[in-house]
Amino acid sequence: MTPSKIIRSKRKTLSLTINENAELVVRAPKRLSIEKIQDFINEKEKWILNKTKLIEDQLKNAAINSNRLLYLGSLFPIIIKQSESNEITFNGEEFIANLIDSESLSLAIRKWYKQKFREIAIPRVAYFCNKHNLKINQIRIKCQKTMWGSCSSKNNINLNYLLVMAPMSVIDYVIVHELVHTIHRNHSANFWKSVESIMPDYKEQKQWLKLNGYRLRRV
Numbered sequence: 609m610t611p612s613k614i615i616r617s618k619r620k621t622l623s624l625t626i627n628e629n630a631e632l633v634v635r636a637p638k639r640l641s642i643e644k645i646q647d648f649i650n651e652k653e654k655w656i657l658n659k660t661k662l663i664e665d666q667l668k669n670a671a672i673n674s675n676r677l678l679y680l681g682s683l684f685p686i687i688i689k690q691s692e693s694n695e696i697t698f699n700g701e702e703f704i705a706n707l708i709d710s711e712s713l714s715l716a717i718r719k720w721y722k723q724k725f726r727e728i729a730i731p732r733v734a735y736f737c738n739k740h741n742l743k744i745n746q747i748r749i750k751c752q753k754t755m756w757g758s759c760s761s762k763n764n765i766n767l768n769y770l771l772v773m774a775p776m777s778v779i780d781y782v783i784v785h786e787l788v789h790t791i792h793r794n795h796s797a798n799f800w801k802s803v804e805s806i807m808p809d810y811k812e813q814k815q816w817l818k819l820n821g822y823r824l825r826r827v
């Protein structure tokens with residue numbers, strides 16, 4: 609097994625990662641010999657094979673689902689029609705994308721997702737704030753590459769609109785998680801206790817995100 613990429617730097621240890629395209633990337637100290645690197649790779653072969661297969665399967669699933677859109681945890685077909693303007697509508701069973709050209713699809717989907725997420729998430733934030741007597745400053749809906757949500761020291765809540773693809777209970781979990789950060793600014797035992805008091809089954813939602821999060825990033 610040979611790595612697709614060896615990145616050498618001032619680091620002292622070797623590390624192996626499988627990137628988004630299922631390629632093996634090695635990070636190594638500047639002067640470590642290729643033989644030593646190869647030994648390390650051979651030692652970790654089982655892990656590499658498992659991880660590569662997992663990512664390859666994920667890539668395959670994403671390709672199969674490309675003519676369907678995820679919305680609130682379910683996949684719906686998307687029908688593309690030629691039009692003079694870009695607009696996406698959803699009738700409860702399927703999406704209709706009226707597009708000037710096929711290159712507009714991704715942008716149009718993102719626009720629809722963002723709008724829909726705003727409609728869904730803002731009332732949920734208000735609901736949890738009222739019910740649990742929590743106070744926030746502002747809600748910002750954006751697309752953060754690596755985060756589902758965040759809470760600033762000024763209690764501004766940021767939520768990632770790609771969450772609109774996740775089931776409602778998962779959206780609620782991210783909202784509750786960020787709202788609890790207005791009380792606990794860390795992930796201490798007390799933080800998780802508070803999350804659990806609001807959402808007793810939060811571990812299920814957290815696990816869903818961990819397993820399915822990558823599906824929400826393929827738009």
Ligand SMILES: [Zn+2]
Pocket residue numbers: 785789794795
């Ligand atoms: Zn957190």
